[in-house]
Every structure is written in structure tokens, then in C-alpha cells.
Amino acid sequence: MDEFEIIRRYFSTGSVRRSDVALGIGDDAALLTVPAGQELAVTTDSLLSGVHFPADLDAAAVGHRALAANLSDLAAMGAEPTWALLALTLPSADQDWLAAFSRGFFALAKKHHVALVGGNIACGPLNITITAQGLVPTDHALTRKGAAANDLIFVTGHPGDAAAGLRLLQSGRADMEDTCVRRFAYPEPRVEAGAALRGLASACIDISDGLLADLGHILEVSGVGATIMTARLPLSKRLLQLHGMEGGQQLALTGGDDYELLFTAPSERQRAIEERLGKLACPVACIGSIEATPGLRCLEASGHGLKITEPGYKHF
Amino acid sequence: MDEFEIIRRYFSTGSVRRSDVALGIGDDAALLTVPAGQELAVTTDSLLSGVHFPADLDAAAVGHRALAANLSDLAAMGAEPTWALLALTLPSADQDWLAAFSRGFFALAKKHHVALVGGNIACGPLNITITAQGLVPTDHALTRKGAAANDLIFVTGHPGDAAAGLRLLQSGRADMEDTCVRRFAYPEPRVEAGAALRGLASACIDISDGLLADLGHILEVSGVGATIMTARLPLSKRLLQLHGMEGGQQLALTGGDDYELLFTAPSERQRAIEERLGKLACPVACIGSIEATPGLRCLEASGHGLKITEPGYKHF
Numbered sequence: 001m002d003e004f005e006i007i008r009r010y011f012s013t014g015s016v017r018r019s020d021v022a023l024g025i026g027d028d029a030a031l032l033t034v035p036a037g038q039e040l041a042v043t044t045d046s047l048l049s050g051v052h053f054p055a056d057l058d059a060a061a062v063g064h065r066a067l068a069a070n071l072s073d074l075a076a077m078g079a080e081p082t083w084a085l086l087a088l089t090l091p092s093a094d095q096d097w098l099a100a101f102s103r104g105f106f107a108l109a110k111k112h113h114v115a116l117v118g119g120n121i122a123c124g125p126l127n128i129t130i131t132a133q134g135l136v137p138t139d140h141a142l143t144r145k146g147a148a149a150n151d152l153i154f155v156t157g158h159p160g161d162a163a164a165g166l167r168l169l170q171s172g173r174a175d176m177e178d179t180c181v182r183r184f185a186y187p188e189p190r191v192e193a194g195a196a197l198r199g200l201a202s203a204c205i206d207i208s209d210g211l212l213a214d215l216g217h218i219l220e221v222s223g224v225g226a227t228i229m230t231a232r233l234p235l236s237k238r239l240l241q242l243h244g245m246e247g248g249q250q251l252a253l254t255g256g257d258d259y260e261l262l263f264t265a266p267s268e269r270q271r272a273i274e275e276r277l278g279k280l281a282c283p284v285a286c287i288g289s290i291e292a293t294p295g296l297r298c299l300e301a302s303g304h305g306l307k308i309t310e311p312g313y314k315h316f
Numbered sequence: 317m318d319e320f321e322i323i324r325r326y327f328s329t330g331s332v333r334r335s336d337v338a339l340g341i342g343d344d345a346a347l348l349t350v351p352a353g354q355e356l357a358v359t360t361d362s363l364l365s366g367v368h369f370p371a372d373l374d375a376a377a378v379g380h381r382a383l384a385a386n387l388s389d390l391a392a393m394g395a396e397p398t399w400a401l402l403a404l405t406l407p408s409a410d411q412d413w414l415a416a417f418s419r420g421f422f423a424l425a426k427k428h429h430v431a432l433v434g435g436n437i438a439c440g441p442l443n444i445t446i447t448a449q450g451l452v453p454t455d456h457a458l459t460r461k462g463a464a465a466n467d468l469i470f471v472t473g474h475p476g477d478a479a480a481g482l483r484l485l486q487s488g489r490a491d492m493e494d495t496c497v498r499r500f501a502y503p504e505p506r507v508e509a510g511a512a513l514r515g516l517a518s519a520c521i522d523i524s525d526g527l528l529a530d531l532g533h534i535l536e537v538s539g540v541g542a543t544i545m546t547a548r549l550p551l552s553k554r555l556l557q558l559h560g561m562e563g564g565q566q567l568a569l570t571g572g573d574d575y576e577l578l579f580t581a582p583s584e585r586q587r588a589i590e591e592r593l594g595k596l597a598c599p600v601a602c603i604g605s606i607e608a609t610p611g612l613r614c615l616e617a618s619g620h621g622l623k624i625t626e627p628g629y630k631h632f
Contacts, residue, residue, distance in 0.1 A: 022355055022454075022457075023457070023459060026460075026537070027393070027459050027460050027461075027537075028359060028388075028389040028390070028392035028393050028460070028520075028521060028522060029357040029358055029359035029389050029390055029392075029393045029395065029450070030357070030358050030359070031355045031356070031357055031393070031452070031457050032355065032356040032357075032358060033355060033356070033454075034350035034356055036352055039338055039347045039348065039349060040347070040348040040349070040350055040356065041345040041346070041347055041348075042345055042346050042348060042399070042401065042433065042434060042447075042449070043344060043345035043346070043401075043434055044401040044402075044403045044434055044435060044436050044445075044447055045403070045436050046403045046405060046436045046438050046443075046445070048405060048438055048439075048440045051438060051439065051440060052438075072344075073344040073345050074344075074345055076344035076345075077343070077344050077345045077347070079345065083358070085358065085359075085360040085447055086360075087360045087361070087362045087403070087445040087447075089362060089364060089443060117358065118358060118359055118360055119360060120360050120361050120362045120445070122362050122364055122367060122368075123364075123367065124364045124367060124441065124443065125440065125441045125443075127362075127405060127440065127441075127443050127445075129360075129362070129403040129436070129443075129445040131358075131360055131401055131403075131447040133358070134345070136347070138338075138349075141338075141339070141347050143339060143343050144342075144343050144344070145343075204344075205344060206344060221342070
């Protein structure tokens with residue numbers, strides 16, 4: 001089975017149709033229409049076997065997760081996902097793997113009405129690189145810049161769950177129905193929440209590298225500091241059950257792999273934020289505040305500073 | 317050196333600036349402006365060490381070649397390249413390699429006024445996946461569909477040279493100044509030629525997979541057949557010197573790695589094509605014709621059919 005047959009069999013029929021795709025898979029490039037008044041948001045993310053997910057993770061989860069990582073980046077911009085390209089390098093044309101991968105990929109793509117418009121297939125160590133594109137009204141995108149002193153800091157969902165799920169998977173005793181395992185294997189990018197935060201959030205980022213590391217990016221670009229109240233971290237029951245309060249906080253702050261949104265906003269918008277995200281059934285918690293003093297501080301309920309060993313994943 | 321330091325040091329300063337980049341590297345996604353009346357052309361291509369280039373190829377050539385492969389796809393659509401994203405997986409943060417790679421990448425990007433607007437860096441086996449975007453006036457893109465019986469078949473440049481260059485590199489006795497080695501290591505995508513062919517070519521493709529294999533895609537999508545006159549293949553002197561007539565023809569037809577354009581057009585446009593490409597100093601040769609009868613035939617000067625052993629590269 002050559003690459004054209006792989007494309008034909010696994011990647012050319014599962015895609016949603018969009019009227020803004022003038023030409024999709026099957027030519028040297030796709031042709032797409034961007035409406036007036038919209039900016040194009042574009043991001044690319046690679047997932048490597050053994051680095052970003054355990055080598056034995058279900059292929060359906062790999063397909064889902066690779067797309068979710070990219071849609072999460074678009075969500076953090078407040079962009080509506082539209083099109084994706086998939087560059088897939090895989091060691092062999094394993095038909096079961098390909099069928100499951102494409103099922104996982106297209107199920108999430110369909111949910112967010114994303115069309116697969118191109119890609120590349122090559123033989124080599126497993127590497128899934130997706131480029132996702134989306135649209136956002138001109139000048140209304142959320143960025144990392146814009147956090148100001150006295151803004152509140154919010155996070156969606158339950159940070160730490162994905163890292164706990166990864167540890168279960170690595171231990172070899174994972175139940176795929178476990179809440180935390182699902183948060184790692186099938187993360188739900190906060191696409192609707194990101195769009196709902198346009199006009200409300202002053203800065204936004206996704207926390208796939210770890211909450212503190214990613215908050216650090218906002219602080220750096222915005223030129224501010226912050227304090228996180230660790231007691232306010234919205235830890236899930238399952239995370240507490242697995243790791244207790246202290247371990248759970250560490251995973252929530254530094255574990256990474258959570259495709260949740262971290263964002264800042266002036267305090268007078270807190271109610272509007274909770275209302276809008278509540279309508280989307282998206283959990284949101286206020287976990288701290290932005291300060292003029294540079295630096296990132298974590299305060300325990302006792303008022304003591306928390307020692308953070310490693311703010312996020314390092315690739316090299 | 318972590319990935320942020322790599323980005324800062326090697327990838328954040330070399331890029332050209334474009335006024336249509338509202339937000340470049342450094343956020344969750346880039347924000348780009350597509351003008352009215354233009355379609356967005358987008359393509360992605362991966363280059364793997366040991367598959368698409370010898371593992372010991374100069375890093376500057378790797379950077380050039382990875383971008384060239386993508387720009388060539390845009391050229392084949394008649395699109396003007398605008399933005400690129402780079403997903404780089406590399407085994408270690410080798411500073412010499414990174415410096416040379418980024419030099420090769422940005423030199424070509426600058427030449428075609430392409431801005432690097434995003435990317436991803438991870439640790440793993442060397443894999444360069446680039447997504448390139450470009451603009452083409454709405455409804456004026458060149459596609460693979462549209463070749464009609466009696467159209468002539470043209471090719472730019474000197475097919476076969478890159479494959480001959482690769483063989484020299486693999487033999488370990490390559491001179492980097494050798495014409496064929498340069499055509500492999502530093503291919504020049506036919507960007508201006510592609511744009512000049514808008515309104516003239518009836519179908520177009522780049523021949524990176526091999527002339528016959530890629531012509532086959534045009535024939536399949538257009539629902540036609542073709543005859544190639546092998547005596548008309550524009551073989552370079554260096555290719556003939558290295559491989560003789562028969563070997564040169566085989567490499568030109570099936571060798572691949574040529575980032576040249578293969579296109580079809582009605583015969584009455586031949587003069588306009590030669591004039592336009594002549595002004596760009598882009599060599600072009602008429603090598604055959606499209607026929608209603610399906611199938612792909614190669615005729616030698618004697619009128620005998622040529623036996624083709626393998627039409628192009630197979631990844632699996």
C-alpha cells in the first residue's frame with residue numbers, strides 16, 4: 001500500500017465538507033477562502049511517540065490528541081477552527097493503526113467542523129504534525145499580551161488531570177474510562193470557550209506546557225507579575241484521590257498536557273465570564289491575580305510560598 | 317538550551333517582515349491577513365533524514381530544500397508564497413547545525429519574501445515539516461485538472477539533475493559545486509514561472525515524485541492519456557556526462573527530487589509560454605502531448621516504446 005492508497009483509504013472520505021474549501025486534498029496545495037473582516041489564525045504542533053504520548057497509546061487517541069493540541073492553540077486565540085493539514089510519518093502502513101487513527105482524528109474534526117485539506121505521508125519514526133487554521137474577527141483575537149495589574153487569573157477545566165492520566169498510562173494499569181486517563185487521551189479543546197472570551201479576556205494561552213510555564217509566557221509578554229492561590233486550583237476529585245492535595249497541586253501547576261485555557265481579565269468582567277462559560281458547561285475558576293511586580297508567586301492557603309521544582313516540560 | 321532559546325536564537329530574527337502579518341512567532345497562533353479577491357493556497361511537506369536527503373547533507377541545504385519543496389507546491393498552483401510554519405524535530409540542540417539550517421532556510425525565504433510565522437520544536441529523529449501558504453487571485457489557480465486532448469506537455473529546467481546529484485552525494489564523492497549536486501541540495505522552486513503560467517497552463521504539477529509519476533496524477537485527474545517523446549527531454553550536459561543518454565532519460569523520467577514544473581497547455585499558447593518564461597530566464601521544453609486515449613506512453617526517437625521500470629518513489 002503506497003501513500004496515495006493510504007490517503008485514499010483513510011483520509012479522503014472522513015472529512016467534513018466546507019463551502020470555503022475551493023479545492024481540498026489531491027492537488028499540490030489546497031485553495032481556501034477567507035471572508036472579509038476575518039483574520040487567519042494558523043498554528044502547527046508535532047506529537048512524537050514516546051515524547052508526547054506513550055508508544056502504546058490507542059491510535060484513535062493519538063489521532064484525537066494530535067488534532068486537539070492544535071485546536072487548543074486556536075481556541076487560545078479565540079479563533080474558530082476551519083481547516084487542518086496532517087503530516088504523518090509512520091514506521092509502517094499498519095492498517096488497524098491507520099483506521100483507528102483516522103477515526104479518532106475525524107471524530108474530533110467533525111465535532112468542530114474542521115476540514116482536512118491536505119497533508120503528507122512518509123515512512124519513518126511515528127510523528128504527527130498538524131497545522132490547523134481558523135478565523136477570528138479582525139482585531140478581536142486573544143493574545144498573550146494584554147494582562148494588566150489587578151486583572152484576575154482564570155483557568156478552565158481541571159488542570160493536573162491529564163498529567164495524572166499520563167502517569168496511569170505509564171504505570172501500565174490504566175483504565176481507559178478513568179476520568180484522568182480520558183483527559184490525557186481524549187482532551188477536549190476549549191474552542192467554544194475561547195470564542196466566548198473575545199472581548200472579555202485581556203490575555204489568553206493554553207496550558208499544554210504546564211500552568212506555571214504558560215502563565216510565565218503571559219507575564220513575560222505582558223510585562224507583569226502574578227500570584228497564584230494554590231488553594232483555589234480546581235482540582236478534580238479523581239486527581240485528589242490519586243495524588244492528594246499537595247501532589248495534585250504540583251501536577252496542576254506543572255504537569256502539562258492539559259488542553260485548558262488560562263486567561264486574565266479585569267475583575268469587573270468576572271460575572272460575565274462565569275455566565276458565558278457556564279452556558280457552555282465549561283468549568284472556570286479564578287486562581288489568582290496579576291500584579292505590577294514582576295515574577296510568579298504561588299501562595300498556599302496558609303500564606304506560605306509554595307516551592308515549585310520544575311515549571312514545565314523541557315524538550316532539550 | 318530549551319526550545320524557546322532555540323527559537324529566540326535561530327528563528328525569531330532572520331525572517332522578512334510583511335505587513336500582512338498581524339501577529340507572528342510567539343503566541344499560540346499567528347494572525348494573518350488575506351486580501352479580498354485572493355484565495356489562500358496551503359501545502360505541507362515533510363523531509364526526513366535518510367529518506368528525503370542523505371543524513372550527512374549540509375544543514376544549510378536541508379533548510380533550503382525543506383522550504384523549496386513547499387514553495388514548489390505553491391508554484392505549481394500559480395500562487396505567490398507569503399507565510400511558512402516550521403515543525404522541526406531534531407535529535408539534539410546542535411548549535412552549528414541549527415545555525416546552518418536557519419541560514420539556508422531564511423536565505424530562500426528572503427528571496428521569495430516568505431515570513432516565518434510559527435512552528436514547533438521537539439526532540440526526536442530529524443524531521444522537517446513545513447507548511448507554506450500563499451495567495452492566488454480567486455479562480456486563477458493552476459490545478460492538476462484541466463489537461464485536454466491535443467494539449468502540449470512542457471517541463472521547466474533540467475529534470476534528472478537532482479536524482480543524479482543525489483547519487484553523487486550517496487557515492488561520497490560529491491563536489492558541492494557540481495551542477496547536479498546543487499540541483500539536489502539547493503533546488504530553486506519555480507515560483508515566478510508558476511505565477512507567469514496563470515491563464516496559460518491548462519494543468520500544472522511539480523515533479524518532485526518523478527516526472528512520469530507526477531504526470532500520471534494530471535492524467536488521472538484530467539481523465540486523459542499522454543505520450544512523452546523521450547528525445548525531447550531537456551537533459552543537461554552534466555547529466556549526460558554522468559549517465560549517458562539512456563541513463564539520463566531514466567533519471568529524468570523517474571528519478572524525482574526535481575522541483576520543476578510540469579504543465580500542459582493548448583498548442584496556440586506555446587509561443588506566449590516560451591516568451592513569458594524566457595523573460596524569467598526559466599528554461600522550458602515541450603516534451604509531448606496529451607491524448608484522449610488513457611495511459612502514459614514514452615516514445616524513443618526511433619518510435620519504439622521505452623520500458624519504464626519504476627515510475628516514482630514509493631514510501632511504503
